[in-house]
Amino acid sequence: MNKRRQPEDLPQDEISHIVRTLLGTSFWFGQDEYDSIGLFEKIKLELDRQLIGYYLSIRNYVAQIIVNAVRSYSANKQADYGLPRRNLNEMREQRLSQFFNTKNVPLTLEMIANDLGLSKRQASRIINQYYHTTFKRKHTDDRIELAKTLLTTTDLSVKDISGKVGFSSASYFCSTFKQLESVTPTIFRTNHKD
Numbered sequence: 001m002n003k004r005r006q007p008e009d010l011p012q013d014e015i016s017h018i019v020r021t022l023l024g025t026s027f028w029f030g031q032d033e034y035d036s037i038g039l040f041e042k043i044k045l046e047l048d049r050q051l052i053g054y055y056l057s058i059r060n061y062v063a064q065i066i067v068n069a070v071r072s073y074s075a076n077k078q079a080d081y082g083l084p085r086r087n088l089n090e091m092r093e094q095r096l097s098q099f100f101n102t103k104n105v106p107l108t109l110e111m112i113a114n115d116l117g118l119s120k121r122q123a124s125r126i127i128n129q130y131y132h133t134t135f136k137r138k139h140t141d142d143r144i145e146l147a148k149t150l151l152t153t154t155d156l157s158v159k160d161i162s163g164k165v166g167f168s169s170a171s172y173f174c175s176t177f178k179q180l181e182s183v184t185p186t187i188f189r190t191n192h193k194d
Helices: 012-023 036-049 054-073 088-101 109-116 120-131 135-153 158-164 170-181 185-192
Strands: none
Touching (some): 158 185
16 A cells, blocks of 8 residues: 655655754753753643643654754754645545545535546546545445444444434445444444443
């Protein structure tokens, strides 16, 4: 599977520059002019609280500490690279990801095609390129994954869950679920409920 570029990925020039600067510096010298100590305190607070999103916050604080260290070492040197440009394919991929991750029900190929400014056939090709499957299969897989989460984390009935994940009937949901998971939703819930 191809590794897709994530929005938080740093440009390779910036990574190289940070690594060169850190490797070329043997010790910390000077004031904490960027308040990195405050960031360490925020990391400690995040670890103590462990609220939703704490891991992402810690990652961001660590990244900022590294940038602060590089800035301190490089004496406020200007960057010699620009912001990376996003190409059309990256923007489309991000938009597709948003469609599938927000669990829009009902979601149709036509909705995606209209949003991307493409024909349904072009949208179908792009979905196949990114996800290596058809729109219908990707959408079904996502709905079943959401159903599995609801089955194990709520007490909603199978009928209610089938409606929440966008199936027209509970019987169609149950047969699709069994086809993909090899067990019925009820048995899945029994086997996986905490």
